[in-house]
Amino acid sequence: MTGPLDGLLVADFSRVLAGPYATMLLADLGADVIKVEGPGGDDTRHWTPPVRDGVGTYFLGINRNKRSVVLDLKDADDLVLAHELSTRADVFIQNFKPGGLDRYGLGYDDVARRNPASVYCSISGFGADGGRSLPGYDILVQASSGLMSLTGSPDGPAYRSGISVFDVMTGLQSVIAILAALRHRDATGEGQHVETNLLSTAMSTMVNQTSAYVAGGVVPHRMGNEHLSLYPYEPMATADGDLIIAVGNDTQFRRLVTSLGAPDLADDERFDTVAHRNEYRGELRPILTDLLSVHSAQEWFDLLSADGIACGPINDVRGGVELAESLGLDPVAMAGDVPTVRNPIRFSATPPRYDRPPPGLDEHGAEIRSWLAKNPEEKHG
Template sequence: MPTALADLLILDFSRVLAGPYATMVLADMGARVIKIEQPGTGDETRQWGPPFADNGLSAYFIAVNRNKQSITLNLKHPTGQAIARELARRADVLIENFLPGTMARMGLGYNDLRPLNPRLIYCSITGYGQYGPDADRPGYDTVIQAEGGLMSITGEPDGPPMKTGVAVADITTGLYAATSILAALHYRTHSGEGQYIDLSLFDVQLSWLANVASAYLVSGKPPRRYGNAHSTIVPYQPFAAADGYVMVAVGNDQQFTRFCQALNHPEWATDERFATNPARVTNREQIITAIAEVMAGESVAFWIERLRAAQVPCGPVNDIPTALNSRQAQARGMVRSIDGIRMVGPAPVFSATPATIRSAPPALGADTAAVLAELGYSADQIRHFYDQGIV
């Protein structure tokens, strides 16, 4: 069965999360991804554990490195740099996440490679971009969450700022990288030209503050923390049931009317304090307290059945095992297995070019000899490269 990006060759010089996530997304869609790693150590996330799979790979590395080949290459050695340039001559895309200027110092910057391959799409991911007062600082997801404002709006109103449970700045930067690369490839189809993409975690973090940033820019008022509640919609938060939590997402006044009926309090829907969403936001404490008292008396299952029957958006607050083993996750094939390794599968479902898992995350340097042979190096030359620590 065909895949959407089967004709693309991507060189992945990135490590850890944002870059590898981007290249995994593209690899799932069929692109050939060659991951270039440091001899002897490789991507540092290979050792970020426990837990580790039976083959010794960390769960962290497994999460974002399927469908890739791995070669080792000493980029500080002139021969290693020459091999990297030879790969770049043939590549459609190069992605890297070194500090600004690092690739250029090794003769592998965009301006070095463009003359060799004018069609190359070159994507650099950094913490703060290629210019600006913080450009030379390394980027770490939690620091970006802090500096980019996310932690200030995450957590309970009277508690400390909190980070999210997943490295969202890295993940969203990876998604931005993938979509930006695809846009550049589309431009190349009619221009014949590659281009450079400068992508920073900090910029991405600011960009997806979305309505929260917009609220400040419109009102001039700094957003504050609402815990699990919503700043401008009520009720839109989890409520404690007798045996767990139920997330309620009442998005309009019609839903609120049905919600009140399901709670056997239809009078709330006509009370001027609660009849409209702006009124409920103003009188948030009163209505939330009233709802909480009612919902605490029944089980999660009771409320899920009752609210869904009333067409009120809701769901149980699941832990990770429950979510991954849910009927919906199973129906969608979201947990896959390859070579005995279980992992979360690709999210998009294409009608003609499905995203696939074709190979497990590779052992360090598993494909070095094969890729060098493709470049025309002999077995003797390849052995010499190993002996000299070039690969």
């Protein structure tokens, strides 16, 4: 075996982020992913800068371990091959606008008729019903879901997250859905249609914030780096810069103030419980800032970490990668000659693979076309 999903064939008709991220994770775990691209290729090939060897690093970050074939669905011969691929695949995944593949005979109903055992995954921005006409850009979902209303300083403008968070999370939800449907197929022999969308993912991903409204009737608002329900849980000023301090319960708060040299604060009726610290955070903040002002952020990091207190520096991306390296997490994996970010899952018996670099456009077109033209009983290439 090359991975826990060895022998699984995935027809990947998705592009940009949510779908390709999902299929890369499946490919890392051993699935044979055939990336079907239009004549112009996946848009992210051209999203530059940054660039490496003429290809956008965006594309390189989410397309390793795949084979690429160009199929023009408007070309009759290519469409025949696309249909054949859908007939042979265990998984068909696409993120066209809802109904966009129906006119090519590649919607769920047509694929299921040809291949009843297939797991067909559709990804959209706002769902296939009321939101079918809305374009599924991550920033639109960040705005319309309420996330941007939570991001930024209280008196400043709304901000998008620094990553396309709902695209990525929808990719993860899609992998969960696909694996669950495959488990069902193993038990029953039946495929099915699974659907994910960015807005539903957003509702789930915002967990405590959406719960605050649906369960508590509270509409959350921007609080900068503060937490709605915990304090301290934010960057705090030291002698030379900010340090993240995260206190999740009363025991941790007692440990913090003891390390800061002010253990009596843990018994102050304003600060002795989570609820009280939230209510009086305006009074607690200057006290903690004054205590922290006697040492640098690095000195406090060393001291507080030694006492088991959750704290940490605010790194740039380079610093984050270097931290992961220093902790032995080996964050960089070479896919051929292309550095990529390692799959975060570890297996004791069937580790992720990195044997294929992100493919060039139609790099495997000849071999895939030849295979699709052969005996259809040869399901896997």
